[in-house]
Amino acid sequence: MQNLIEQYQTVSKNRIKTWFKVGKTEDFPVNSGACIKYKTKQIAVFNFTINNKWYACQNLCPHKMEMVLSLGLIGDKEGIPKVACPLHKKNFSLEDGSNMGGDDLKIAIYPVKIENENVYIGFED
Amino acid sequence: MKKIIVVGNGMVGYKFCEKFINLTKENTFKLIVFGEEPRPAYDRVHLSEFFENRNAKALEMASLEWYKSNNIDLITNTRVASIHSISKTIETINEEVYSYDYLVLATGSSAFVPPIKGVEKEGVFVYRTIEDLEDTLAYADKLKKKKSGVIKAAVLGGGLLGLEAAKAVKDMGFEPHVVEFAPKLMPRQLDSRGSKVLKEKIESLGIHVHLSKATNKILGEDIITGMEFGEYDKIDVNMLVVSAGIRPRDELAKTCNLETGTRGGIIVNNKMQTSDPTIYAIGEVALYNDMIYGLVAPGYEMADVAVNQIIGNSDVIMGNNIDMSTKLKLIGVDVASYGEPFMPVERGYSIIYENKTKNLYKRINVSHDGKKLLGGILVGDASDYNMFHQIYLNGLPIPEDAEELIIGSRGKEGSSIGSVMDIPDAAQVCSCESITKGDICNAIREEGCNNLGEVISKTKATSGCGGCKPMVVDLVNETLKSMGKSVKATLCEHFNYNRQELYDLIKVNKIENYNDALTKFGKGFGCEVCKPTIASIFASINMETANKQVAIQDTNDRFLANIQRNGTYSVVPRIPGGEITPDKLIRIGQIGKKYDLYTKITGGQRIDLFGAQLHQLPDIWKELIDAGFESGHAYGKSLRTVKSCVGSTWCRYGMHESVTFAIEIENRYRGLRSPHKFKGGVSGCIRECAEARGKDFGLIAVEGGWNLYICGNGGATPRHAVLFAEQLDNKTAIKYLDRFLMFYIRTAGPLVRTAPWLDKLDGGLAYVKEVVIEDSLGIAEQLENEMQELVNKYQCEWKQAIEDPKIKKRFKHFINSDDTDDNLVFVPMRDQKMPKPW
Numbered sequence: 001m002q003n004l005i006e007q008y009q010t011v012s013k014n015r016i017k018t019w020f021k022v023g024k025t026e027d028f029p030v031n032s033g034a035c036i037k038y039k040t041k042q043i044a045v046f047n048f049t050i051n052n053k054w055y056a057c058q059n060l061c062p063h064k065m066e067m068v069l070s071l072g073l074i075g076d077k078e079g080i081p082k083v084a085c086p087l088h089k090k091n092f093s094l095e096d097g098s099n100m101g102g103d104d105l106k107i108a109i110y111p112v113k114i115e116n117e118n119v120y121i122g123f124e125d
Numbered sequence: 126m127k128k129i130i131v132v133g134n135g136m137v138g139y140k141f142c143e144k145f146i147n148l149t150k151e152n153t154f155k156l157i158v159f160g161e162e163p164r165p166a167y168d169r170v171h172l173s174e175f176f177e178n179r180n181a182k183a184l185e186m187a188s189l190e191w192y193k194s195n196n197i198d199l200i201t202n203t204r205v206a207s208i209h210s211i212s213k214t215i216e217t218i219n220e221e222v223y224s225y226d227y228l229v230l231a232t233g234s235s236a237f238v239p240p241i242k243g244v245e246k247e248g249v250f251v252y253r254t255i256e257d258l259e260d261t262l263a264y265a266d267k268l269k270k271k272k273s274g275v276i277k278a279a280v281l282g283g284g285l286l287g288l289e290a291a292k293a294v295k296d297m298g299f300e301p302h303v304v305e306f307a308p309k310l311m312p313r314q315l316d317s318r319g320s321k322v323l324k325e326k327i328e329s330l331g332i333h334v335h336l337s338k339a340t341n342k343i344l345g346e347d348i349i350t351g352m353e354f355g356e357y358d359k360i361d362v363n364m365l366v367v368s369a370g371i372r373p374r375d376e377l378a379k380t381c382n383l384e385t386g387t388r389g390g391i392i393v394n395n396k397m398q399t400s401d402p403t404i405y406a407i408g409e410v411a412l413y414n415d416m417i418y419g420l421v422a423p424g425y426e427m428a429d430v431a432v433n434q435i436i437g438n439s440d441v442i443m444g445n446n447i448d449m450s451t452k453l454k455l456i457g458v459d460v461a462s463y464g465e466p467f468m469p470v471e472r473g474y475s476i477i478y479e480n481k482t483k484n485l486y487k488r489i490n491v492s493h494d495g496k497k498l499l500g501g502i503l504v505g506d507a508s509d510y511n512m513f514h515q516i517y518l519n520g521l522p523i524p525e526d527a528e529e530l531i532i533g534s535r536g537k538e539g540s541s542i543g544s545v546m547d548i549p550d551a552a553q554v555c556s557c558e559s560i561t562k563g564d565i566c567n568a569i570r571e572e573g574c575n576n577l578g579e580v581i582s583k584t585k586a587t588s589g590c591g592g593c594k595p596m597v598v599d600l601v602n603e604t605l606k607s608m609g610k611s612v613k614a615t616l617c618e619h620f621n622y623n624r625q626e627l628y629d630l631i632k633v634n635k636i637e638n639y640n641d642a643l644t645k646f647g648k649g650f651g652c653e654v655c656k657p658t659i660a661s662i663f664a665s666i667n668m669e670t671a672n673k674q675v676a677i678q679d680t681n682d683r684f685l686a687n688i689q690r691n692g693t694y695s696v697v698p699r700i701p702g703g704e705i706t707p708d709k710l711i712r713i714g715q716i717g718k719k720y721d722l723y724t725k726i727t728g729g730q731r732i733d734l735f736g737a738q739l740h741q742l743p744d745i746w747k748e749l750i751d752a753g754f755e756s757g758h759a760y761g762k763s764l765r766t767v768k769s770c771v772g773s774t775w776c777r778y779g780m781h782e783s784v785t786f787a788i789e790i791e792n793r794y795r796g797l798r799s800p801h802k803f804k805g806g807v808s809g810c811i812r813e814c815a816e817a818r819g820k821d822f823g824l825i826a827v828e829g830g831w832n833l834y835i836c837g838n839g840g841a842t843p844r845h846a847v848l849f850a851e852q853l854d855n856k857t858a859i860k861y862l863d864r865f866l867m868f869y870i871r872t873a874g875p876l877v878r879t880a881p882w883l884d885k886l887d888g889g890l891a892y893v894k895e896v897v898i899e900d901s902l903g904i905a906e907q908l909e910n911e912m913q914e915l916v917n918k919y920q921c922e923w924k925q926a927i928e929d930p931k932i933k934k935r936f937k938h939f940i941n942s943d944d945t946d947d948n949l950v951f952v953p954m955r956d957q958k959m960p961k962p963w
Contacts, residue, residue, distance in 0.1 A: 004948070022940060022941045023940050023941050027940050027941075028940065029675065029676060029935070030676060031676040031677075032675065032676040032683070034940045035938060035939055035940065036939055036940050036941045036942075037939045037941060037942045037944060042939075042946070042948075045940070048650060050640075050643075050650050051650070060948075064690075065948075066690075066691055066692040066948070067692055067938075067946050067948045068680075068688070068692045071680045071683070071684070071688070071692075072653070072680060073652070073653035073656055073657070073677075073679065073680070074650070075619070075649070075650045075651040075652035075653060075655075075656065076619075076649045076650040076651070076652065077618070077652065078618065079649065081650065082652075084652070084653035086679075086680035086681075086688055087688070087690075087692075089653060091653075104182050
């Protein structure tokens with residue numbers, strides 16, 4: 001179980017080795033999430049049309065270790081974009097991965113770029 | 126700079142640091158704190174929560190960073206071994222020496238383990254620290270793996286902590302047995318009658334209670350197998366948690382000859398000074414007025430006194446009367462005791478109310494002149510505790526006929542207890558943090574707080590034991606009201622309206638989608654609260670299915686299935702009234718088998734198929750729809766089922782055809798979205814086999830028609846539906862149901878079920894009768910028309926989903942791969958499967 005979560009580490013912009021193409025923008029639902037696969041990782045990708053931004057994070061809920069975050073409702077808390085886990089409604093910031101409910105559980109977040117209607121996620125490997 | 130050493134980093138030791146930081150300027154003192162446990166101070170009062178979430182961090186009083194940023198040296202994992210009062214130094218077990226100007230002993234207490242033969246055996250634990258709990262849990266897991274069937278575990282001690290421990294043992298999946306030496310439970314707080322009521326209640330919850338038992342011996346070779354009380358009196362248990370009281374940790378006192386009590390505890394004066402004036406003792410190690418106070422509130426007060434004494438506020442001293450009132454929820458049972466719970470006849474008289482059918486016990490003790498409340502006990506329902514406690518603490522006047530306090534005033538409107546605003550400003554509302562009513566009201570009046578959250582962060586009220594929360598809520602609301610500020614329950618930070626207002630705004634302005642609603646009436650990006658609420662409003666106004674505005678649906682509605690523990694889904698086809706042909710039953714069986722789904726009959730007379738993966742859902746539903754089924758909406762806040770008994774078609778007692786009517790009603794309201802899920806029931810006679818009174822609406826056949834009941838439910842807070850109208854024919858019954866349901870859908874808050882909706886509705890049942898039966902608002906026809914329109918527009922959303930390739934695309938785990946989620950693991954259980962436990 002532990003290895004499962006350890007493979008998810010936040011990727012900062014300056015350490016990206018691979019921009020992995022995950023699909024066309026039109027493949028992704030608007031104002032909600034979808035899940036993509038990269039090697040053994042499952043990544044949740046969110047398309048916020050209201051501020052025209054894309055976010056990506058681990059699909060794994062760090063609380064109960066289930067692959068569900070892409071299914072959660074998205075929105076904001078005091079202006080910070082977030083996803084609410086569908087299982088127990090824990091809120092995670094999509095800007096830094098922190099748990100907005102206050103406890104220690106954090107999620108890893110990944111850079112997203114859009115080029116020519118294609119969606120790319122940045123990875124260190 | 127003077128140096129203060131605090132020995133002990135428990136709740137009281139921490140509180141000393143907190144008060145100290147609040148009262149002193151920087152760099153006047155240096156604070157060094159020693160803690161024996163590996164982690165910083167945590168909330169021991171709520172220790173049993175650790176069993177539920179196993180999250181030690183959540184119990185923390187303050188983080189390590191807090192100590193650092195306040196320039197406090199916290200040294201954990203280090204026990205102080207001795208004090209040398211002449212050189213004013215202490216020495217740790219690692220033989221490090223530190224000097225002090227003031228020494229504060231907050232070493233607390235340890236669990237008392239009675240000297241019973243065999244108590245050292247494996248499987249015997251105490252209930253005190255997080256480490257104790259971790260050991261107990263680890264052992265429990267081991268036991269459960271080794272042994273199948275019922276495993277018994279005992280708790281030695283039937284006091285406060287013992288009962289908490291019993292709950293924890295029960296939650297671990299064991300059969301709990303509480304063993305108490307005294308002839309009653311909670312001997313310190315409850316009288317015999319109250320304790321008996323508590324005993325009966327907790328026994329009904331599956332906790333076994335053994336009173337007047339002196340344990341002679343722990344049985345077993347090296348591992349506990351049982352407990353022996355007398356020659357032929359024993360029980361078999363595989364684990365024992367000892368919670369037989371506390372002993373002050375006063376061993377340090379002996380290293381420097383501080384005076385201690387004969388039964389332990391370091392003697393202190395009302396300045397919290399020990400026999401050495403530079404050494405203070407606070408909390409459960411301090412013996413004050415010949416007593417050890419095992420509650421957190423007196424400990425906090427001691428911490429406050431010690432801080433003030435050290436910094437020179439010498440007039441702050443400990444009072445003579447220490448309030449030992451307590452209120453808590455034990456195993457789901459309210460128990461409270463305040464002031465003088467037992468009343469000697471020479472001081473006053475008692476009024477006792479006992480209701481065995483409801484497991485209720487209330488006792489108040491009143492002075493001889495009938496003017497003062499001296500104390501009392503509440504078991505089963507402690508909702509009046511805060512008010513009683515305030516009346517007792519502040520000596521407030523009580524009704525001439527004191528019995529009105531517990532049985533209510535007959536024939537008069539309103540409560541005899543009075544309003545929270547009547548208590549004096551100096552009254553202490555939060556005793557853990559010493560917050561008065563004045564502090565709370567001022568936070569609003571003078572310091573600009575606008576809601577409960579702001580008041581709590583300003584004053585810290587409710588942040589200790591939390592027992593004062595209901596009263597603080599009332600005070601905040603009343604104060605806001607008195608200033609003419611509205612106390613409005615708004616939906617969330619994105620909409621400054623409640624659900625009913627948004628319902629009207631969306632309807633009147635003919636808003637068609639969420640984004641328009643957000644732009645017009647809200648702000649930000651929305652959230653998991655406002656999106657599903659507004660989705661439900663759109664569904665109730667336009668009967669649009671969850672397929673129309675997918676992005677705002679709750680996860681269950683988005684995938685038209687109930688998400689389960691491991692991220693798989695369950696499938697529930699509608700079986701109206703619970704009636705099903707053998708052929709259809711066989712088809713469900715075949716489909717369940719084909720997709721390897723765990724199958725179970727639900728409480729609502731239908732069949733639930735578990736363990737389907739996202740990509741399987743459309744295929745499964747295709748087969749179900751081909752077999753003549755449709756969505757059961759088990760995933761939605763909507764009508765679930767209308768349960769029926771077999772009725773007059775078969776039953777020799779049946780008065781009317783309950784199945785036929787149940788099917789008609791279920792088909793009428795299928796797919797109807799509402800603020801909360803709702804259920805119905807139709808019984809063919811007063812034997813009520815369909816349990817219609819446990820539903821949001823229920824019909825029971827009587828001579829001459831149907832009796833209609835509304836606003837009942839099962840679940841966590843069961844409620845019987847109340848009689849709404851009698852002897853209705855089918856047509857009138859449906860007319861009233863249409864009006865009632867539509868009125869509820871229009872006016873209820875988000876996630877408010879019919880029963881609490883009725884409770885909060887001004888005018889209550891009588892008002893609903895006026896609106897629905899007498900049409901006092903003149904909207905009855907409108908309500909009926911709206912309902913009829915929704916009925917006409919019904920569509921099966923699963924049929925929509927499998928017929929539209931665009932919708933079908935939603936049911937795929939990965940966007941960029943046809944792989945499925947490889948994280949799922951199932952284990953076998955009774956010839957079927959279940960998700961691997963977390």
